[in-house]
Amino acid sequence: MSDLVDSTNQLEVGRGDVVSATHGPTSKKDGHLRRKAWIRRLPLLPALIYMVIVTQAPFVVTLWYSFRGWNTETPGSNKFVGFASYSAVLSDPAFRSAAVVTIEMTASAAIISMLLGSAMAILINRTFMGRGVVRTMLITPFLVMPVATALLFGTTIYDPYFGLLNWILSPFGVNHVNWVGLYSMPSVVAVLVWEWAPFMMLIVLAGLQSESLESLEAARVDGANAFKTFVWITLPHLRQYIELGLLLGSIYIVQAFGEIFILTDGGGGNGSATTNLPFYIYNKVFNAFDFSQAAAAGVIVVIATEIVATVTLRLLSGLFRATEVMS
Amino acid sequence: MATSLDNRIHHKRGSRQWFLGHFWTTVTWVIALFLFSPVLWMVITSFKREGSAYTDPPTLIFHPTLNEYSQVFSSGSGAGGAGAPFEHSLVVTVASVALVLLLGIPAAYALSIRPIKRWRDALFFFLATKMLPYVAAIVPIYLIAEHLGLLDNVIALIILYTGFNLPLAVWMIRSFLLEVPREVLEAARIDGAGLRTELMRVIFPMVLPGIAATALICVIFTWNEFFFAYFLTAFNAQTVPVFLSHFQSTEGEYWALLAAAATISCLPVILAGWIAQKQLVRGLSLGALK
Known part of the structure; x- marks a missing residue:
């Protein structure tokens, strides 16, 4: 908590300096202080300019192509068509299905890996024999290359005949189930959970370890049992860590591509049960060769993402404060 | 009784x-x-x-x-030898992570120790760029790379991966810089330390573990990136994940070969992660663990 006070003080000092620059009495002093403000900004500029170029330049090009009807299969189609690509995309049932799949996949993978990760964090937040080894084993899935994960789950684990999963479940009467074919969405989500649960575990563990022992002790003295202490003291304290984990995890999970590309190729169920928005755009480019519709879909996705992101960041209002508390 | x-x-x-x-x-x-x-x-x-x-x-x-x-490394196997992809991945990872730190450390400094006026907006911008669905930009990025002659070139990947990791790096390094106690900085300033001394002698040693943690996280994401590597490279700049993905299409029995290739591909990052476990834990919790 003292850290928070510290850092905000520090920031106030910074703000004060710049504010005084705009109230400088003489123009000479004004210029001097303005220069000072620029010197302050200088270290930020390379990174800022880099990010603006790398992220905004492609976006501008995307915007440009979204208003043209460029399909490489149709000669002479590369001309201005207004909002035609947008209406084509928005009226495409596959696009809406991809949006739903994206939400389902991201939400379920993020929430399940958070629940699993939290359980793991609570379990290893004790002293026991082999704790270091257990922690090493638990973080490993996060280190494994997602392409390797998808390839290995698709073959040696999910395979109906020789896969590990069917063998492990065979005592329970499971017999040669074609997991990826029959349960494509859960299969992909399981892989994503396997990859991201360690990440959630580490963030929740950080929260558990930062909890003040005094408040836990006070709760114990007041006669609260372990369950009550957890619900009323630990859980509220963990809230900002859980929010941070869900936010960061979702940012990556929403972009999932390799896992789908390798495991299901977007298929399953009605043929597109695991086609999320990134995979939809990929299909538009590499299978339909419709660059403009891909671009239009991209622009729509960017706008939607920005709306969701802004709302989420506002809802998780404690987050920016949280990073300061944590620091 | x-x-x-x-x-x-x-x-x-x-x-x-x-x-x-x-x-x-x-x-x-x-x-x-x-x-x-x-x-x-x-x-x-x-x-x-x-x-x-x-x-x-x-x-x-x-x-x-x-x-x-031995088959994975022999160039006679279906996907070509593992040597060249490893070399490409190594070059891309080292160059990109170095660039991230070069751009990220000063930026984080300007958002923490001597913060600019609108540091909140700047931080929000960095985080917002991380949320952009980068798949949406594959067509323009492909066209721009083609225009600049950077298709199947490691430079294209270095530029892109730096962009992917920079927001998270700025965010993480900033939280480590905020850990430097203000008293220490003030004491250094009172002792007449210039900016150079303050940076090199006071701040840098204190945040070095944090910077190592940030670098490790960037290494993990860079080494493992698949999407852009797959679509922007062919033979000359093929990275390890792309090399590995070719084992899927091999006909006949191939699981043992795939498992060997996967083990080799993951080994550098897994070992780095195991060895630097403390840094990883620190980095992922954004500086929360002391």
Whole structure:
């Protein structure tokens, strides 16, 4: 908590300096202080300019192509068509299905890996024999290359005949189930959970370890049992860590591509049960060769993402404060 | 009488705790082994011959062989040798992470120790760019790379990966810089330390572990990136994940070869992660663990 006070003080000092620059009495002093403000900004500029170029330049090009009807299969189609690509995309049932799949996949993978990760964090937040080894084993899935994960789950684990999963479940009467074919969405989500649960575990563990022992002790003295202490003291304290984990995890999970590309190729169920928005755009480019519709879909996705992101960041209002508390 | 009752209660409570402690330790170990089993299975399969990789029930006892490993490295195998992709991945990872730190450290400084006026907006911008669905930009990025002659070139990947990792790096390094106590900085300034001394002698040594943690996270994401590597490179700049993805289409029995290739591909990052576990824990919790 003292850290928070510290850092905000520090920031106030910074703000004060710049504010005084705009109230400088003489123009000479004004210029001097303005220069000072620029010197302050200088270290930020390379990174800022880099990010603006790398992220905004492609976006501008995307915007440009979204208003043209460029399909490489149709000669002479590369001309201005207004909002035609947008209406084509928005009226495409596959696009809406991809949006739903994206939400389902991201939400379920993020929430399940958070629940699993939290359980793991609570379990290893004790002293026991082999704790270091257990922690090493638990973080490993996060280190494994997602392409390797998808390839290995698709073959040696999910395979109906020789896969590990069917063998492990065979005592329970499971017999040669074609997991990826029959349960494509859960299969992909399981892989994503396997990859991201360690990440959630580490963030929740950080929260558990930062909890003040005094408040836990006070709760114990007041006669609260372990369950009550957890619900009323630990859980509220963990809230900002859980929010941070869900936010960061979702940012990556929403972009999932390799896992789908390798495991299901977007298929399953009605043929597109695991086609999320990134995979939809990929299909538009590499299978339909419709660059403009891909671009239009991209622009729509960017706008939607920005709306969701802004709302989420506002809802998780404690987050920016949280990073300061944590620091 | 009273004491013996006390003792008995105490003893009973102690044995219950003892039991519970062992119960939870067992549960923890079972979960850890279960979640680790896919990795273990990958390594086990990589030492098999193809025949014993395809059995029902799975073969657990066999004569280990390095046959598949030597195949992964021989250029005669379906995907070409692993040597060149490893070289490309190494170049891309080192260059990109160095660039991230070069751009990220000063930016984080300007958002923490001597913050600019609108540091909140700048931080929000960085985070917002991380949320952009980068797949949406594949067409323009492909066209721009083609225009600049950077298709199938490691430079294109270095530029892109730097952009992907920079927001998270700025965010993480900033939180580590905020940990530097203000008193230390003030003391250094009172002692007449210039900006150079302040940076090199005071701040840098204190945040070095944090910077290492940030670099490690960037290494993980860079080494493992698949999407852009797959679409922007062919033979000259093929990275390890792309190389690995080619093992899927191999005909016939290929699991043991795939497992060997996957083990080799993941090994550098897994080892780095294991060795620098403390840094990883620190980095992922954004500086929360002291």
